[in-house]
Amino acid sequence: MDREIFESITFLRNLASIDKGREYSSDTIIEKLAEHNGLLRPILIKMLNLLRINKPREAAELFAEKVGTRAGKDFVVLLIKWDQLNPSELVETLFSYEKSMKSMRITAQKKRDEIVSELIYFPVVINILIIFVNFIYVAYFIEQKEMLMMFM
Secondary structure, X not given: OHHHHHHHHHHXXXXXXXXXXXXXXXXXXXXXXXXXXXXXXXHHHHHXXXXXXXXXXXXXXXXXXXXXXXXXXXXXXXXXXXXXXXXXXXXHHHHHHHHHHHHHHHHHHHHHHHHHHHHHHHHHHHHHHHHHHHHHHHHHHHHHHHHHHHHO
């Protein structure tokens, strides 16, 4: 869902930067976003129905609840307040959201890569520990065993 939100933000930023974004109301913008097939489509359609019966708070809560991410909460506020935002602020806000979501995706990818790296590194560490234990056994305990056998 976050990927679709990112794509929607990119679409809206492009729309706002060519000044067509001001021609559309928040209702029309949500309708255009709902035209794209994806996970957000049913949520956007329900949200649009709530907006059309003048329940913007309920629409925002529905979207934020169904998406369940911070990006979803921020995005729905932007969609609902689309009509109230200044065009220059709109492009800057969308660019800021886009940049923020990119950094969150990069951070998540780095965490996944780090976990995979640790999983790959773990067997190597176990093998080295086994070699050390074997070395200690061979170098120390076998010598001690031979010394004890000489006393018997």
